[in-house]
Amino acid sequence: MALRLRLEKPWQPLTAESVQRLPGQLGVYQVADAKGAVLFIGQAGARSPFGLRSELQREHRERGDGCQFRVEVNQQYRTRWFELLMVHKADHGGLPPDNAKNPPPLGRLSPY
Amino acid sequence: MDFEPNQEQQMLIEQVRRFVREEIIPLEAKLDPDASELDPADHARLVEKTKAMGLFGIDIPKEYGGPDIDIVTRVLLAIEMAQHRAGLYVPCYGTFGGAGLAQIFEANEDQKERYLYPTLRGEKKAFFGLTEPSGGSDPAGAIQTRAERRDNGWVLNGAKLYISNADRAQYGIVFARTDSSKGRAGITCFIIDSDTPGFHVRRVVHTLRSSHYATELEFKDCWVSDHQVLGEVNKGFAVANDRLTRQRIPYAAGCIGVAIAAHEMAIEWAKMRSTFGEKLSHRQAVQWMLVDNEIDIRTARHFTLEAAEKARRGLPFKIEASIAKLTASEGGGRVVDRAMQIHGGMGMTKDLPLERWYREMRIRRVGEGPSEVQRMVIAREILGSNLR
Secondary structure, eight states: OOOOSSOOSOOEEOOHHHHHTSOSOOEEEEEEOTTOOEEEEEEEOTTSTTHHHHHHHHHHHHHOSSOEEEEEEOTTHHHHHHHHHHHHHHHHSSOOHHHHTSOOOOOOOOOO | OOOSOOHHHHHHHHHHHHHIIIIIHHHHTTSOTTOOOOOHHHHHHHHHHHHHTTOTTTTSOGGGTOOOOOHHHHHHHHHHHTOSTTTTTSGGGGTTOOOGGGOOTTSOHHHIIIIIHHHHTTSOOEEEEOOBTTBSSOHHHHOOOEEEEETTEEEEEEEEEEEETTTTOSEEEEEEESOTTSGGGGEEEEEEETTSTTEEEEEEEOOSOSSSOEEEEEEEEEEEEGGGEESSTTOHHHHHHHHHHHHHHHHHHHHHHHHHHHHHHHHHHHHHOEETTEEGGGSHHHHHHHHHHHHHHHHHHHHHHHHHHHHHTTOOOHHHHHHHHHHHHHHHHHHHHHHHHHHGGGGGSTTSTHHHHHHHHHHHTTTTSOHHHHHHHHHHHHHOGGGO
16 A cells, blocks of 8 residues: 655644644645745754754744744654655646755656 | 785875875764755865865776776775765765776766766766666566657666656666566666656655665666667676666675774773773673674775775676675674674764764665675675576
8 A cells, every 4th residue: 555645734833832842853844925826845854853853943943934834753854855745746846936946956756 | 915005005095095084074073964065165175175185086097087096006095985974875975986887897988978077077967767666686577667669769668766866867887678588687777867857756665774875766668878878788687787886895894884983982982981990891791792893894895895806807796796795794784783782872863974984874774786686696606607
């Protein structure tokens, strides 16, 4: 059984309280605007002091209130991050705006 | 056989060892522990260095512009190149070039111009599409991707699984069944451009490996011309078999490199760390683990160099390559496991490279032919043809 390709969990508001409750684990995340348009796909790697919590706390500090986020705890955060970026590119014809500013080397997928 | 490096080999070993320690490891320390790519500017700078060292494209034969280094020396250097965190699957982050499984020397001149030479120059990347959802260890029986004759060409339909680099490659070598009545004599090898209509990279397959993630491919009415047949129709099995046998030697060398690095870390830690008032290195339980590491490494190194020496002399080396792959992948796994045990809690963390080596080394007992298949190859050879 293959893992689900796309992150389809419900969005949560990006607030200090909601990110404080996040686990300190490795994984991937998405940040979206209030309408649900994905702005950034990120990873919480082994250099993040408290994994997803640290990364989303940083996102909140930099973006302020008004955005949304969702996370996936995943030990294979690197390959999952590449996959989410490639799937987004295939679905939308380009990377999320904040990833496009500094794009990583990517392949191409034509996902189902 | 004497496998001690000669003076020239020793010089090259020291050159590569210095490169790993002074160029690769300091850059790696700044990367994510699971990273598999250098910053492009660093990569380009280091490629210039390996070119200046005369070692770029190390596995490319001299007649194709390679540096003319024999396979025994290449094994000795591959052992060195693997001795860093990402070294098992991305030795020196690819800065030594080379084409690996995509060395299509059986190609005709037109194919060499379009694919082989650009690959050897580092301008094109390729993937190797053999394994399918139906299996990988028995390609003669497992290949279900079909290629049917149509419109002066071939139409491919089917799927491939666990294929590395397919999403980033410009082309791939793909094996398909062209005659379902002939078993291994009914398989043909095709060169498929990755922008061919009907060729799809469907998803990333997440594994224990941090680097070079695998992908799943689909061929859906993918038409290619006769010009894309590599070698002869129905002779593709030999192309696959040749690569799989040759690949076992450098595959083993990578395992040995990582095992040496893990072993050296364990020795250093055992000499430094005290528990209950005594150094770990003074405890027999730890000494025996280190001794077992040493034996595993020496065994694998001996068999791998023996296989390389036979290949260098143009002698059959199939059984030796299987023994090398078997001893290096199984022994290497044991060495990394013991090194983690000696390091205790720290050995389990991403602060050290041991946990990445542990995960990636586990794949080596399955990749490029699992241990059981290597044992089967060896058993066939020693028991003779009546077993076949």
